[in-house]
Amino acid sequence: MSKRDEIIAAAIRLAEVSQPGQANLSVRAVAKEAGVGASTLRHYFPTQADLHEAVALRSIDTVINDFSIADSSRAPADRLYECCAQFLPTHEHRDVQLETWFSMHLHALGAEKRAVSRRLLEHGHRVTYDSLHRWLNLLAEEGHLDPTEVAPTATALFTTVDGIALHSIISPETMTVDAAHEQVKWTIDKLLSSWSPHSTS
Amino acid sequence: MSKRDEIIAAAIRLAEVSQPGQANLSVRAVAKEAGVGASTLRHYFPTQADLHEAVALRSIDTVINDFSIADSSRAPADRLYECCAQFLPTHEHRDVQLETWFSMHLHALGAEKRAVSRRLLEHGHRVTYDSLHRWLNLLAEEGHLDPTEVAPTATALFTTVDGIALHSIISPETMTVDAAHEQVKWTIDKLLSSWSPHSTS
Incomplete structure (x- = not known):
């Protein structure tokens, strides 16, 4: 070190x-x-x-957890959902989490943006993308995903997660914690199932 | 009147x-x-x-255009993409559009939020969801989508579009105008193709 x-x-x-x-x-x-x-x-x-x-x-x-993404004995959609769920609000801390998420963007991108906030947001953004790529590459190696589709799938999941955070703030009665988690689960099923012809390879 | x-x-x-x-x-x-x-x-x-x-x-x-969503002679993914593309930035006006998008959210949700801005954002949010539901219901009636999946598909598309706007601001070199449009096209193909066994009904 x-x-x-x-x-x-x-x-x-x-x-x-x-x-x-x-x-x-x-x-x-x-x-x-x-x-x-x-x-x-x-x-x-x-x-x-x-x-x-x-x-x-x-x-x-160090904050992003890979959980059991590499455990090939478990269903790929379940493992990927577990990993993505750490970016979603929780019942216990939803309001604080969403406020933190929004103010992070506000300080980085808003009218009085600060360079250090911008660097932190960009870094977090990159690290999150890297994690999604890492997870999806593992699933692609196991045959659950077309390797050429790792990048758009990662973008689809990350934009979905950030869009859900925004919609949770705009429309909290509709985009509840449960709805947010169900939506990510649904999207993961869709994105992985389209590759199902090859998933048993 | x-x-x-x-x-x-x-x-x-x-x-x-x-x-x-x-x-x-x-x-x-x-x-x-x-x-x-x-x-x-x-x-x-x-x-x-x-x-x-x-x-x-x-x-x-009155600002949201249905284009040719009801023209069943055209491929459903193309029609849906054309409709969704109106929520994406364009080459000519990208910076202004993204700034408008962000400041709309800022004024509605930020520290100095104003009630009128919040009402306008919520209204726009609802109208956009309604449009997505209308378009997807039309495609479901034609057999291109499971009717029970109209709601999660609408949410998937709207969160994707808003997530893309955010990522276009955070990472403008990666989420270019072309990348944004390609990503939405890709997502639409994924979401509609998973229903392909029934699309000829």
């Missing part, structure tokens, strides 16, 4: 043991946790904002 | 002959065009904002 990565890892450890929103990611605390001097830390992260952005970017990289 | 509708129609006529953004929808001009007194107009529309909202709502109702 590079020194830079060690510092980020230390900051993430500090963030994990903190109360939400109260992580002590001061230069001094992070340097102590990483076992480096403040000047070393400043060499890699000239400002606290640089450090915070690096931590946020790294968190995005 | 009710008196109220006549006033709205008069306002729309005035808006249509005006330069964009310069429509003279003053109470006096609209009352004159509608052939009613100012007090009659104020009876139906107490404030100018009420009149403007009514005009905006009515414009949404």
Whole structure:
């Protein structure tokens, strides 16, 4: 692990043991946790904002769960749904999740957009696409999907998930949590079933 | 046509002959065009904002084009794509269209959301869903779609279109105008082809 990565890892450890929103990611605390001097830390992260952005970017990289996507004993649609469901709102936290989703886009794309928010959103966007490609490539290798259709299928699923988030905010009585999950399940069945002639290969 | 509708129609006529953004929808001009007194107009529309909202709502109702969706001599996927394409950005006006799309959502859902913007967005949302249902019901009647799947298919298409708009803003180099149109075409083919065993009925 590079020194830079060690510092980020230390900051993430500090963030994990903190109360939400109260992580002590001061230069001094992070340097102590990483076992480096403040000047070393400043060499890699000239400002606290640089450090915070690096931590946020790294968190995005590790937040997506592959669950049992590689478990070929299970139905492909079930595994893919389980993976996609982590992008959907939950009963317990729906309002907060949708507000976070919208304000993330607002800060990145809105009138008073900030460059750091834009970079975080773009990074999260890329990481999500990469995950979808990884999952669909696995299913294609098992013969459940035409390998040449991994890319449009990934785009179809990601645009569906983001469209569902937006519609959950616009029309919360129609696009309920259950409706959102059912819709993704339905779309996955459609996208995988069109390849069914080959799915037993 | 009710008196109220006549006033709205008069306002729309005035808006249509005006330069964009310069429509003279003053109470006096609209009352004159509608052939009613100012007090009659104020009876139906107490404030100018009420009149403007009514005009905006009515414009949404008439803006969606059914093209040749009912022309059964053409391939169903082509007709449906033609209809859905009107929700996608175009080469000529992509930036303005995406900015309008985003700011519509921003004003309706953002931190400083306004009730009138929210009503307009919700109305446009409903009208779009209704159009998708109408088109898909026509295709289902022709046997190109399972009638019980009209609702999830409409949701799949609408969430895809809105997700594509969002992704066009986040990642304009990847989600180009051509990529957006290809993606919707691909999704339509997928959604209709899964019903192919029955499409000749």
